[in-house]
Amino acid sequence: MSKVWEEIRSWNVGGSDGSVEKYTLSKKASGGFKIQNDFGNVVIDMETMSGVEFLKKVLEEMETVITNDCDWLDDLFDDSDEDTDINNCDYTD
Numbered sequence: 240m241s242k243v244w245e246e247i248r249s250w251n252v253g254g255s256d257g258s259v260e261k262y263t264l265s266k267k268a269s270g271g272f273k274i275q276n277d278f279g280n281v282v283i284d285m286e287t288m289s290g291v292e293f294l295k296k297v298l299e300e301m302e303t304v305i306t307n308d309c310d311w312l313d314d315l316f317d318d319s320d321e322d323t324d325i326n327n328c329d330y331t332d
Contacts, residue, residue, distance in 0.1 A: 243267060 244265040252262050261277040273284045285293065 244273065 247264045249263040265273050275282045
């Protein structure tokens with residue numbers, strides 16, 4: 240008997256309260272994806288194309304909110320070798 244869900248990859252995701260949870264992306268053999276936290280109390284089960292569209296829209300909204308406050312997201316996707324502005328809200332500086 241084959242597994243219903245095949246785990247693709249997991250990531251640690253930091254919470255606003257400083258906590259860290261592992262989130263796992265899995266693919267269903269018959270189609271579809273799910274994102275689940277390590278406790279199992281958060282599960283997002285998505286049909287493939289609606290999941291892709293949902294995640295695109297979420298990313299767009301998050302980018303809009305973030306870029307209204309600072310420009311670190313632009314630096315994140317910038318592949319150039321230019322110096323980074325130290326006053327740009329980049330918490331890793």
